Amino acid sequence: MGIVSMDEFQPRTADKVDRLLDVLEEMGQHPDLRGKLAMHGGTAVNLFMLGMPRLSVDIDVSYVGAVGRAAMLAERPLVEAAIGEVATALGYAVGPGEGGHAGRTFMLRYGGAWGPDHVKIDCIYMNRSPLAAPTLRSCPLRPDAGVLPRDDAEREYLDRLADADCRPDLLFADAETAGAASRSPEALWKVRNLQKMARG
Secondary structure, X not given: OOOOOOOOOOHHHHHHHHHXXXXXXXHHHOOOOOOOEXXXXXXXXXXXXXXXXXXXOEEEEEEOOOOOHHHHXXXXXXXXXXXXXXXXXXXXXXXXXXXXXXXXXXEEEEEEOOEEEEEEEEEEXXXXXXXXXXXXXXXXXXXXXXXXXXXXXXXXXXXXXXXXXXXXXXXXXXXXXXXXXXXXXHHXXXXXXXXXXXXX
């Protein structure tokens, strides 16, 4: 994946993505966060898997530091404090965000060249057991960053995805949800993008 020019994107959005990458880099170095968070969602796909067909400007992460509920609950205060420490060290004002048993939202506020703005982090604690081990990836904006190759399970999944249509019945536990996903334009659009990425 080569270097991507930011000239085709709105400067304000490009600045926010650059900030987002700074935050992610620092989160990956913090001793209470390293190896315990995995990105998911549109930002992960667009910036790290599909070569930036469009820019996403929120950080969605899942806590994967421990599968057990008790261990997660013990670590959760440390994780959330660490996210706040990273944001403060980078000069952001950490605004109050929504929180509940499923996760917490962090609003990292700053004064940019285009006025007040924010970077949002959603940290989820419900997806603690990923199907495949999380892997490091590089972004076209930071091509020198280290990246681990796909593991065998991920490579096999992507090969199967490239050669076949989406199988919602393999992705969801119940037939009703699988049926709804198979009729969802948004879900089908995402699958087509994943197939493009898988075909390479």
